[in-house]
Amino acid sequence: MPIVHNLPETPAFLDEKADSPISEVALRVVVERKDWQLNVIGTATLIGGHLAVTARHVLDHAIQAYGAKQKADGQVEIDSFELKLYQVLPGPVYRIWKVYAAWPCATDIALLHLGLDRATSPDEKVAWKQPRLRVLSPPVGQKVVAFGYRESRISVTEAEDGQHHIELNDRPTTSIGTVTQAYPSGRDAVMLPFPCFEVEARFDPGMSGGMVIDETGALCGLICASLQTGDPNAPPISYVASLWPMLKTIISVDRGDRYPRGVSYPLIDLAIDGLLFVNDLHDLDPAQFPDKRLGPAGG
Numbered sequence: 062m063p064i065v066h067n068l069p070e071t072p073a074f075l076d077e078k079a080d081s082p083i084s085e086v087a088l089r090v091v092v093e094r095k096d097w098q099l100n101v102i103g104t105a106t107l108i109g110g111h112l113a114v115t116a117r118h119v120l121d122h123a124i125q126a127y128g129a130k131q132k133a134d135g136q137v138e139i140d141s142f143e144l145k146l147y148q149v150l151p152g153p154v155y156r157i158w159k160v161y162a163a164w165p166c167a168t169d170i171a172l173l174h175l176g177l178d179r180a181t182s183p184d185e186k187v188a189w190k191q192p193r194l195r196v197l198s199p200p201v202g203q204k205v206v207a208f209g210y211r212e213s214r215i216s217v218t219e220a221e222d223g224q225h226h227i228e229l230n231d232r233p234t235t236s237i238g239t240v241t242q243a244y245p246s247g248r249d250a251v252m253l254p255f256p257c258f259e260v261e262a263r264f265d266p267g268m269s270g271g272m273v274i275d276e277t278g279a280l281c282g283l284i285c286a287s288l289q290t291g292d293p294n295a296p297p298i299s300y301v302a303s304l305w306p307m308l309k310t311i312i313s314v315d316r317g318d319r320y321p322r323g324v325s326y327p328l329i330d331l332a333i334d335g336l337l338f339v340n341d342l343h344d345l346d347p348a349q350f351p352d353k354r355l356g357p358a359g360g
Contacts, residue, residue: 072297073237074263077208080153084233085190087208087272088146088158090115091215092123097225101213104271105146105173106280109337110189112314113146113158113173114307115270116285120144120163120171136313137163137171145178147229156180156187162313168255168306169285172328174314192272193338195279196305196345198243198258204276205260205301207236207284209268231267238262238297248300253286256303263287263297273301279340280304305345308332329353 077083090103103119120137128141144160159178165171177187199205213231220226242259260273264287273282282301308329315322316336329350332339343355 072239072262073235075235075237077233077235079233080149080151081233082151083208083235083272084149085151086192087210087233088113088148089210089213089229089231090119090270091145091147092127093143093145094127097217097219099215099217099227101210101215101229101231101267103267103269104209104284106192106270106272106283107190108194108280109191109331111175113175114283115171115173116283116302117165117169117171118285119270120165120173137165139163144173146173146175154180154182154185164310164312166307166310169253169257169302170283170304170307172307172310172312174312191338192274192280193278193340194304194332195275195277195281195340196303196308197341198245198256198301198303199240199275199281201240201243203240205238205240205262205273205281207238207260207262207264207268207271207273207299207301209234209236209264209271209284211265211267213267234265234268236262236264236268236299238299241298253300256306257285257300258282258303260299260301261296262299264299277340305349308339308345309349327353 086107088105089101090105092100105113105115107113146158148156157178158175160173161176162174163171210231211234215229218226238260240258241261244257247254264284268284271284272280275281282303285300285302287299310328311325313325331337332342345355
C-alpha cells in the first residue's frame with residue numbers, strides 16, 4: 062500500500078465508492094444459510110494468499126448464532142452454515158470466497174482460510190494484494206486510517222428460470238483519527254484484555270474486523286470496539302486490536318511445494334519465510350517467540 066499523505070487534522074468519517082481500490086483487500090463477511098438466507102456480519106482483510114483476518118467477535122457471533130464445530134487444536138470448522146467473503150474489484154468484478162476453516166487468536170482477531178467459491182470472471186487469474194503489516198502499535202500521536210462496511214443490507218430474489226440474484230447495499234467507509242493511547246497488555250480484564258490501542262475516530266457497527274493502516278500504508282490493526290460516551294460534543298473514542306498476538310496462532314494452511322503439506326505451524330513462520338510481509342518483525346519481543354530467530358531489533 063502507498064504512503065498516506067495529507068490526512069485531515071481532525072477526525073474524519075467519509076464514504077467511499079463500492080469498487081474503490083481498498084475493496085480489493087477489504088471484504089464483506091457474509092453468513093449464507095439454507096434457502097438463500099444471507100446476513101452481512103462484519104468486515105475482513107486479506108493478508109496473504111488464501112488467508113484473511115477479521116475480528117474474533119465477528120466469528121464468535123456467527124458460531125453462537127448458527128453453530129460450528131471446534132477441534133481440539135482450536136480450529137473452527139464451518140459446517141452448519143457457510144461463511145463467505147464478498148470481494149468487489151474494479152470493473153466491477155465480483156468474487157466470493159468460502160471460508161473453509163478459521164482459527165480464533167488470543168486477541169480479538171480470527172484467521173480465515175479461503176478458497177474461491179464463485180466469481181463473475183471465474184477464469185481470471187487471482188493476483189493477491191498483500192498489505193505490509195505493522196504488528197506492533199503505532200506511536201501515540203500518529204494518524205491512522207480505518208476502513209469497513211456499515212449499514213449493510215443484502216437481499217435475494219429468484220428469477221423465473223430458478224436463478225438467484227443477490228443485491229448487496231452498504232456504505233464503504235473510511236475513518237481517520239489519531240492514536241491517543243497504547244495498551245501493550247490490554248486496556249482492562251473484561252472488555253479489552255488483549256494488546257490494543259485507542260484512537261480518536263468513529264467506528265460504526267459492521268466495520269468490526271476492518272483494516273486500520275498507519276501513515277506509511279501498513280496494516281497495523283483491526284477495528285474491534287468503540288466507546289459510547291453519551292456526550293454528543295465529546296470526540297469519538299474507538300479501539301484497535303494490535304496484530305502481533307495473532308503470530309502465535311497455530312494454523313494448518315498448506316504453504317506450497319517447498320513446504321510439507323498437512324502440518325500445523327505458528328503464523329509467524331509465514332513472516333519469517335517471507336510469505337507475509339511484516340515491517341517490524343525484528344522489533345518483536347523474543348521472549349514471546351522463544352523458538353524463532355527474529356534477527357536484530359530494528360533490522
